Amino acid sequence: MFVKVCGLATTADIDVAAEAGADAVGLVISGTSVRGLDRDRVPALVAHVPDGVVSVLVVNDTPAAEAARIAADLGFDALQLHGRAYGRAEFEAAAEVFPHLWRATALADGPDTRVGALGEEILLLDSPRAGSGSRWDLSLLDTARPEGHWLLAGGLAPGNVAEAIATARPWGVDVSSGVESAPGVKDHDLIRAFVAAAKAAPPAQPSDVSARQ
Ligand SMILES: O=C(O)c1ccccc1N[C@@H]1O[C@H](COP(=O)(O)O)[C@@H](O)[C@H]1O
Numbered sequence: 001m002f003v004k005v006c007g008l009a010t011t012a013d014i015d016v017a018a019e020a021g022a023d024a025v026g027l028v029i030s031g032t033s034v035r036g037l038d039r040d041r042v043p044a045l046v047a048h049v050p051d052g053v054v055s056v057l058v059v060n061d062t063p064a065a066e067a068a069r070i071a072a073d074l075g076f077d078a079l080q081l082h083g084r085a086y087g088r089a090e091f092e093a094a095a096e097v098f099p100h101l102w103r104a105t106a107l108a109d110g111p112d113t114r115v116g117a118l119g120e121e122i123l124l125l126d127s128p129r130a131g132s133g134s135r136w137d138l139s140l141l142d143t144a145r146p147e148g149h150w151l152l153a154g155g156l157a158p159g160n161v162a163e164a165i166a167t168a169r170p171w172g173v174d175v176s177s178g179v180e181s182a183p184g185v186k187d188h189d190l191i192r193a194f195v196a197a198a199k200a201a202p203p204a205q206p207s208d209v210s211a212r213q
Pocket of ligand 1: 006007026028030033034035036058059060082104124126129130132133134153154156173175176177178194
């Protein structure tokens with residue numbers, strides 16, 4: 001089970017997530033998120049992510065090509081694009097700048113659920129309110145379950161991730177609010193508990209892909 005912990009703010013957060021066994025860590029650049037980092041702090045945090053852990057730039061409503069340039073300039077391994085109604089042409093233009101794109105969308109919005117439909121490497125299915133800790137109706141997957149490299153997100157936490165994995169059968173999971181003691185403040189014990197619970201869950205799909213794309 002591929003596990004990403006998102007919205008990290010300090011080098012200690014990164015150390016804890018990596019030591020717990022997270023496969024990827026997310027750093028948010030967004031003016032509207034409580035987890036949005038000052039741009040001048042980001043290079044040191046990206047550089048702190050250890051080899052073997054995927055560093056992911058997470059943006060919301062940023063034009064894809066602009067976000068791709070930021071991801072490339074700051075040395076991220078992957079770019080998670082949330083929010084806009086991105087089209088294939090926008091993704092293709094962004095991929096020429098930075099190829100490791102993740103498409104984050106809400107199933108309630110009726111997206112194309114084929115992984116790679118816009119050229120992305122990973123599809124992430126989230127609640128319509130990214131980063132809010134909101135869960136969503138996983139029964140929507142019954143008629144639109146993706147295959148392959150897709151991540152489940154939205155209101156996951158140490159106490160519900162095993163059940164969510166059993167229901168949704170994703171390739172991986174992503175968490176932010178559910179491992180915090182207050183909005184934007186990561187709780188290290190919750191990070192450890194989340195990664196342990198997710199890794200212990202029986203995988204629904206083979207883990208046949210390395211963490212670094
Ligand atoms: O975490 C944020 O603040 C955020 C901001 C902008 C876009 C995405 C964001 N986070 C992503 O939201 C989901 C799930 O969050 P939660 O666990 O429900 O709080 C996850 O994909 C994060 O990467």
